[in-house]
Amino acid sequence: MxxxxxxxxxxxxxxxxxxxxxxxxxxGTGLVGAPExxxxxxLQIRVNPATQVIEEAKxxxxxxxxxxxxxxxxxxxxxxxxxxxxxxxxxxxxxxxLSLPPVKIHCSVLAEDAIRAAxxxxxxxxxxxxxxxAAEAVAVAG
Amino acid sequence: xxxxxxxxxxxxxxxxxxxxxxxxxxxPHCSKIQPPPGGxxxxxxxxxxxxxxxxxxxxxEFHRLSRKLHPDRFARAEENEKQWSLADTALLNDAxxxxxxxxxRTEYLLKLLGAEIGAGQESKEEKVAxxxxxxxxxxxxxxxxxxxxxxxxxxxxxxxxxxxxxxQAKRRFDGLLVEVDxxxxxxxxxxxxxxxxxxxSAQRRMVALLDRRRxxxxxxxxxxxxxxx
Numbered sequence: 159m160x161x162x163x164x165x166x167x168x169x170x171x172x173x174x175x176x177x178x179x180x181x182x183x184x185x186g187t188g189l190v191g192a193p194e195x196x197x198x199x200x201l202q203i204r205v206n207p208a209t210q211v212i213e214e215a216k217x218x219x220x221x222x223x224x225x226x227x228x229x230x231x232x233x234x235x236x237x238x239x240x241x242x243x244x245x246x247x248x249x250x251x252x253x254x255x256l257s258l259p260p261v262k263i264h265c266s267v268l269a270e271d272a273i274r275a276a277x278x279x280x281x282x283x284x285x286x287x288x289x290x291x292a293a294e295a296v297a298v299a300g
Numbered sequence: 301x302x303x304x305x306x307x308x309x310x311x312x313x314x315x316x317x318x319x320x321x322x323x324x325x326x327x328p329h330c331s332k333i334q335p336p337p338g339g340x341x342x343x344x345x346x347x348x349x350x351x352x353x354x355x356x357x358x359x360x361e362f363h364r365l366s367r368k369l370h371p372d373r374f375a376r377a378e379e380n381e382k383q384w385s386l387a388d389t390a391l392l393n394d395a396x397x398x399x400x401x402x403x404x405r406t407e408y409l410l411k412l413l414g415a416e417i418g419a420g421q422e423s424k425e426e427k428v429a430x431x432x433x434x435x436x437x438x439x440x441x442x443x444x445x446x447x448x449x450x451x452x453x454x455x456x457x458x459x460x461x462x463x464x465x466x467x468q469a470k471r472r473f474d475g476l477l478v479e480v481d482x483x484x485x486x487x488x489x490x491x492x493x494x495x496x497x498x499x500x501s502a503q504r505r506m507v508a509l510l511d512r513r514r515x516x517x518x519x520x521x522x523x524x525x526x527x528x529x
Binding site: 189190191193195196198200218220 | 436437439444512514519
């Protein structure tokens with residue numbers, strides 16, 4: 159089966175490969191895997207706390223060309239979007255853009271899962287500190 | 301519950317017209333060869349679906365049926381029978397290859413069951429949840445080490461520490477594979493001997509174990525390749 163030109167382009171010139179500081183509260187990390195093929199994908203976002211805009215996105219994927227292309231495309235698409243906006247990206251959009259064949263659809267599902275996981279992680283990090291800050295404020299006031 | 305029940309629908313023998321279950325290669329009444337039956341691979345050997353199989357008996361039955369189906373025996377038979385001897389032999393070979401291998405047998409049985417409980421119906425969340433986060437973390441880390449080592453071997457710089465780390469990881473993953481296989485065997489027994497509820501639970505457990513196994517065996521393969529290179 160031949161890969162589409164777009165897949166090959168993303169595979170040869172993957173956008174945004176790398177990693178962000180996992181410990182930063184502005185960074186959300188999503189690590190997902192596809193048991194069907196044993197692929198693993200890590201997608202990270204850095205969100206501007208004031209605007210909720212994803213300013214940076216990085217990925218690292220161990221898997222087939224379609225999995226790499228799907229995650230590369232995902233990072234391109236979420237950059238510059240707000241967190242809520244990025245959640246609107248569907249795996250079917252990725253399938254369309256990359257002309258993925260039916261046997262590779264799970265790669266796009268993995269990329270969508272990775273976006274959700276990264277945003278979920280960021281949200282979790284940024285709801286707890288708010289409570290902690292509030293508690294601290296109360297403690298100071300008291 | 302099983303596909304085998306579909307094949308229990310009696311069909312008439314083309315030769316003697318007496319009805320028989322659509323799972324046998326030869327008519328039980330007139331012994332004439334039958335077209336490839338529509339039942340599952342277990343029924344080709346006259347077995348109920350189960351995971352613990354007597355492999356010696358299976359092999360014996362495979363040889364017996366192979367001999368009976370051999371195209372040489374049908375040199376003077378009708379054209380239909382000649383064709384069926386080829387098609388039945390192909391089916392028998394597929395069935396034997398699938399059932400004699402424990403992993404393929406397990407995957408096959410799960411697929412048979414999945415076809416009935418609605419494969420692909422699970423939500424994405426469930427799918428992700430099937431792979432434990434700590435395993436993913438480890439798989440990811442090891443892949444990073446592998447990549448580093450491949451890059452290092454390309455530049456000709458040996459890194460003994462990296463090498464030792466990989467060897468240690470390989471031993472660990474080999475050990476985990478053994479654990480998974482032991483657990484699988486326990487689930488086989490639970491499935492073979494259990495009631496519907498026990499079977500359903502063993503089935504879920506086996507799906508998770510096979511996923512885990514796939515990750516682990518891919519890793520062991522990659523590590524072995526990298527260490528060997």
